[in-house]
Amino acid sequence: MKTQIKKYYPLLPVYAAYLILFIIGKNMTGMWQLVAMLLFYCALGQAFNIFLGMTGYVDFGYVAFMGVGTYGMALSISRLADTQMGIWIIAMGFLLAILMSGLLSVAVGAVALRLRGAYFAIATIGVNEGFRFLIEGARIWNGSEGIIFTAQLNKILGREAASALSTFWADVMVLIIAALAALVTMVYMRSKIGYALTALREDEDAAKVMGINVTKFKIIAFITSAGFAGLVGASAWALKTPYVFPPEVFEIHYTVEGIIIVLLGGAGTLLGPVAGGLIYGISKYYLAIFLPGFQLLIFAPIIIIIIVMFPEGVVGMLKVRLNNTIFERFII
């Protein structure tokens, strides 16, 4: 039993970081907004890392999963508002978000995951644009006009609870999703899935020869990662700001931010997305105050520098430093 628990020690620093963030946000006035943003980036990193970090495949269309997740919540609230389901509509929204992002990932994965490396990246680069133009072009779910569901949300929860939801509880849900994503990452790492993914990331052909069903494990990682992205979209976007417009939720910049966070922290590590999310979020927050509009201009060369000089990321370097110390078992 003890060894069972010991296996999950690396979760401690992750959860400690989330707890500290939550306490700071709850107790220091004016900090919640920053904490909410940091939680969003940590959750995004944590979710993206399950695929990008663990498989080494780059999905340039990742934001599409967050987008359809947002639509899942929006559809649930706007279509079910007249029923007597009350708060269950929100639960229904999360379910729909997971379902829709999962389905999209199965559809995309069925085609793209047959392809390797560069071809995979090429196949995914149009996913978010493609899906956005399908919604706009075929006028699905109101097309380019989007869905605004402020009134329906007020009707379901009452005005006060709806405003509490968007200013506080939505962010708490993002925190829970980030924590869950970290837990799933940990479980994967300690199971056959994690070993298989490590093998395929290092050398896919060798993994195949060893009898590992690489496609199966890639799809597992892809769907899991997409499902969490859908949940993040549903809470951080749909519940926080009760409207959804295709150009906003299929914006490639969120994929870029996800990539920066995962790389900065250390791709394929458990603590990496937290470190990356905090570093990226805090620097973005203060850059937005002191140098508004220059964030990407500053971050683009940083990505290049990380890739060329520190491909292991912050946690990767930390891991090497902490080898053979008491902290070793806490950092993965």
Add this chain to the structure above:
Amino acid sequence: MVSEQLIGNLIQGLVLGTVYGMATMGLSLIFGVLKVVNVGHGAFIMVGAFVTLMLFNALGLSPILAVPVAFIIGMGLGLVFYYTTIKRLIKAPELATLLATFAIGVLLEELIKLIFGSEFRGYNWVVGKLNLGVTVLPMSKLYACIGSVLIAVLLYLWFNKTRAGSAMRSVVEDSEGARVCGVNVGSTYALSFALGIGLTLTSGVLLTMFIPVGINPYMGGGYTLKAFVIAVLGGLASPYGAFFGGLVFGLIENGSYTVFALIPGVEPFALTRFFSFVMLLIILLLRPTGLLTKK
């Protein structure tokens, strides 16, 4: 009436297709020689468009003169990015070059936004029109088409008649073998990357002759997607394949637009862009080596 409109649109598509093909040759050249996918491709097209815009609006130079200027600037940019970034990543996993070229694209977009702002710009180059009966073709589009074909022919000659061109072809075939035969693979990489970026910036000039409005720092994203579809159509590693892929793509794009416009209650422009994405997936699924390559 519809058939006449379709023929008119297909002629426009063919003319646009030559420019599309030219706009993809740089991508295919870089992938063929270096095995690097330039995810920031569209950003380089955008830089080419801005070069044209600046020369025209600030100095009053014709877009035709922008072609050599953009090509030289592109070669320069290509060398800078090759020696600072790409060279160090050639041996790294694919993830590294994908992300690096992506970041280069973002960097270019943000730099141009910093200098010129993010509003849409355009220029007005009046050179008359050519009436073909079924459709009216502005001369500027015709020049862009002729320019594209000329550049493709020049590239073909350069590949087949010069030493550096043969060296490049040998590296495409087998970089180890080329090294053994005394080809300087390192400098061939550098030259190919520079040439590829030079061609891409040039194509930005030609594309603005086609659509002289809507020039802004983020215009490249759509072209990146289109270029990938075209490159995959043509087999990804062959610049000529890319050129013919461009022709096919121009025809399909304009043809499908005409068809979508007949369906009531949809936005044909958005659907056309969705269609090109679906086409990419289908080709990748059926023939990832390209439709126009021999088995």
